[in-house]
Amino acid sequence: MKSTGISRRMFLSSGAVFAGSAVLAASPLKGWTFAVEPPTVGQIIDAFIAQIPSGAIPNTVDTLKAGSRDTKVTGVVTTMFATIEVIRKAIDLKANFIIAHEPTFYNHLDDVSWLQQDDVYQYKKDLLDKHGIAVWRNHDYVHSIRPDGVSKGLEDALGWQQLAVKGEPVYHLSAPQSLGSLIAFFKKKLNVPAMRYVGDLQQRCQKILVLPGAYGGKTQIEAIGKYKPDVVCCGEISEWETAEYVRDARAKGDKLSLVLMGHIASEEPGSIFMADWMKQHFPGVKATHVHPGSSLSFA
Known part of the structure; x- marks a missing residue:
């Protein structure tokens, strides 16, 4: 997709920043090939960061959550969450590098100091360690590449490439x-x-504002005011914020609706984008997208 003109909510944390390789930054990637040695985890990470217009991001959450930069990669799994089931799938695929979009250890910063006596955390950590699997969170960087990898992945999943309004997070349907x-x-x-x-299922919709993931209520509401859509489609919301705004807008007489796609459903296509990126730039490494499924069910 294109630059949205609004700021995505990013909660940046302290942590190591992976500097892009000077060689890779100096010249575009042509596709990594190797005759003897496969690339390392660090080389793949640096190659991706080298394509970010702003370069390395200070205080990013995009750090290694397990494993080493020096690990030679036997295969890559891309996914939204490095769940235990996804880790087991990576083991089956003989892949030792997982690129995940969201946290591995149940909080945004992946702070594990409070989990040291927790059985679930320890099981997951031991599973990764036993099989020598590295996990890198790619959140801030995949949202900073141009086009935004998550938005582009969702656009492709919906088949809406020709409906995009240039420079805006808006799609204009050919007919209501x-x-x-x-x-x-x-x-x-x-x-x-x-x-x-939130809304009337019979309402006619043509101008669609799409905000995957969790932008936050303030950004969602400001985007509604800026773009004046018929419907805003979000990944997730805080129920006391955007939903109440849309409800009040409708009571005021506005023809505005809200659809919640789900955080995973709206951003998982970004992991398909990452698998495709791997295949383009590191064709000698097997890359597999593994959908983690939803943690929640509907009764």
Whole structure:
């Protein structure tokens, strides 16, 4: 996709910053090939960072959560969450590098100081250590590449490349359709059984504001005011913020609706983007996208 013109909510933490390789930064990647030695975890990380317009991000959360930069990569798994099930799948695939979009250890900073006596944390850590698997969180960087890797992945998943409004997080449908049919379309394309919404299922929608993931209520509401969409489609919200704003807007008389795609459903396509990036730039390394599924079920 393109630059959205609004700031994505990023909670940046203290941590190591991986500096891009000077060689890679100096020249575009042509595709990594190797005759004897496979690339290391660090070389793959540095190659991605070298393509970020702003370069290395200070105080990023995008650090190694397990393993070593010096590990020679036998295979890569890209995913939204490095769950225990995803780790087991990586083991089956003989892949020793997982690139995950979200935290591995249950908090944004992956601070594990409070988990040292926790059995679930210890099991997961031991599983990674036993099989020599490195985990890198790629959150800030994949949102900083141009186009934004997550937004581009979602756009491709929806097949909306030709509907994009340049320079905006907005899509203009060729013809209006009902909110109900739009929700049905999202459910089919993103393979989710249900979506929450605010609005009238018969409302005609044509201008769609798409904000995957968790932008935060203030940014979502400001974007609604800026772009004046028929419907805003978010990954997730705080229920006391954007949903209440949309409810009040409708009571005021605005024809505005809200659809919640789900955080995983809206951002997992970014992990497909990463698998494709690996195949383009490191064709000698087997890269597999593994969907973690949803942690939540619908009763």
